[in-house]
Amino acid sequence: MRKLIAFPCEGETLAATLDEANGTTGVLIVSGGNEIRSGAHRGMAFLAKRLAATRTPVFRYDRRGVGDSTGHNGGFLSAQPDLIAAAATFRAAAPHITGIVGFGNCDAASTLALFGRAAGIDRIVLANPWLTEQTDDLPPxxxxxxxxxxxxxxxxxxxxxxxxxxxxxxxxxxxxxxxxTATEAESSLAARVLTALADWKTDAAIVLASGDATAIAFASAAGKGIMVETIETASHSFTGDAGTALENAIRRNLA
Structure with a gap:
């Protein structure tokens, strides 16, 4: 069953959706950019439905100032309180879960890398993590x-x-x-995210779209020191068959 939930965050009210299931490992989906919790073309809503159908509860939310949530949208680097509140609400709404896997694409992946430990998340699956401090409209x-x-x-x-x-x-x-332009590895954001990833050790999985600009920038900055899984697609949001491959990657990290 899918239910809507409202929860507080620093004086604002955030909107969330819980796809209920009786499994003990839950997935917390963080939306990237300014996307609402249903995702591009409702991709995250469909993903949540499929995971819940196989006993995995899934929690999605809109951070402050996005979608149905109140407040100011300060961007992904200001979203630590939102993530902490979302994880706590997920545990309260599904008290049978014993572990949370966080999933995010693009800057949502960076949010999870930076702030997931503070939110009590046990493992993260990051797709195309964002490392670039944007100064123009060009790709990294x-x-x-x-x-x-x-x-x-x-x-x-x-x-x-x-x-x-x-x-x-x-x-x-x-x-x-x-x-x-200096390499992305030399930027302060890239350094922060890559340092945070090192702290996650084996509790982090990285999935990259082979032809995506954000993924290419991540691979260049990370070098050979971080293990990644590559999906053959140019789609940043993993449309079509790439979506199935991404879902399988998430499922492999639920054990």
Missing amino acids: AAAIRVRYQAALRDPATWQRALKGGISFRNFIRGLKKLSR
């Missing part, structure tokens, strides 16, 4: 580098250029970003 430098290298090796790129099918303005902007 690591993603630009990978895509330019691939494009320059492709004869079709040069054919498009000769026919005027490439924006040289955007190409030059990308080159300028590569020349002036």
